[in-house]
Amino acid sequence: MLNAPTLTEARTSPRREGRLAALDGMRLVAALLVVIYHYVGTPHSQLWESPNRQVFGRLFDFANYGYLGVQLFFLISGFVICMSCWDRNLKDFFVSRVVRLYPMYWVAVPLSFAFVYFNRDLALSSHVIRAPTTLSDLLVNFTMAQDAFWVPSVDAVYWTLWTEMRFYLLFAIVVAFGLTYRRVLAFSALWLIATIVTGNMGIPIIDTIVQPKYSPYFIAGILLYLIHRFGSTPLLWGLVGVSFLLAQHQVLLDTRHMNQYLHVNMKWTLAMVLVGGFFAAVAASALGWLDWAKWKWLTVAGVMTYPLYLLHQDIGVITIRLLKGKIAPWPLLFGMIAAMLVLAYLGHRLVERPFAPRLKRLLKSGLNFDVPSRIKPRGERASAATPTNHPPRSSESQATEHMVAPIDQQPVGVADATSGRR
Structure with a gap:
């Protein structure tokens, strides 16, 4: 069942790897969906002078579904992580994840904290911003593992980072053994089975490890990468289909919850059209149908996505509340999105580009468990300095x-x- 594809089912050799610009564009779409959700689609936020529904009309109805941009992130993440760590060892995988996630995050945490702290009155009156945390909470946030200790995140959007982190830790098991078609396929199938078996248990430790709510997206992304690299098989597409069926049920539950929480009237069918579009877009990229999209701006868009996601909520929401009444809603909305894009680009140029290579060199040299040649173990130094009485x-x-x-x-x-x- 888990054998590699035969020559009649797959390519005779793996596809040559290269950056998929279409996926970069999808990441920007996912980030913008989340941005528009926080700025327009949350009626409880009281951002604007009138309720969001009255100010933005049909845009408000669409923005309600923007929270699903996170699901697109997870789908792409499964694909990209599998692609980026193929032929790499565990050390390389660890270094690549730290270098990708932490430099910009370490800047975003104190920046968002300070912005909320010095505008606490505006922040506390908005339901999408957490209350300013303590110094201890701030320090724990630098680890990105604050949710594991029930410490509130400085910015509410950081919850997805802990979800991603748990995916990395789980996938690291396969990386440690070396990625092959059979191992990755077996990992995906076993994770999918665990999702089905434990999905309704409600046991915290199981939910933490298996993540049944979001695992179908990561699993589907991994499987679509196998299709991209090795070719299509009925087994791979069947497992992708099962992942989609599990995802659609969770979307139904999420839609019901969001309708009660936000007092809106989102339709499950429209949410599934959006999620189905996510699956179709990543599948099209896996099959090479979007290889024609090679515009340079897509790559730029891809590198801006992470800073945009980290910085947009607290800073953007507070700034909107500071400027509302002084600037009309529509110009303020588009101006704020443009400002966040510029801030994200600056974050990439001024933080990620200069500091990521330095951190990578530091980690590469530091993750060496051999005793440095210039240092002798204490026992050797003592034996050399102390004369013995042996004949x-x-x-x-x-x-x-x-x-x-x-x-x-x-x-x-x-x-x-x-x-x-x-």
């Missing part, structure tokens, strides 16, 4: 000891010559 050994015993000495105790060059290394 001198005969030349015959010395020769015998040298013959049975472990390789790592032999003179420099012997171990390398034995192993064939240069």
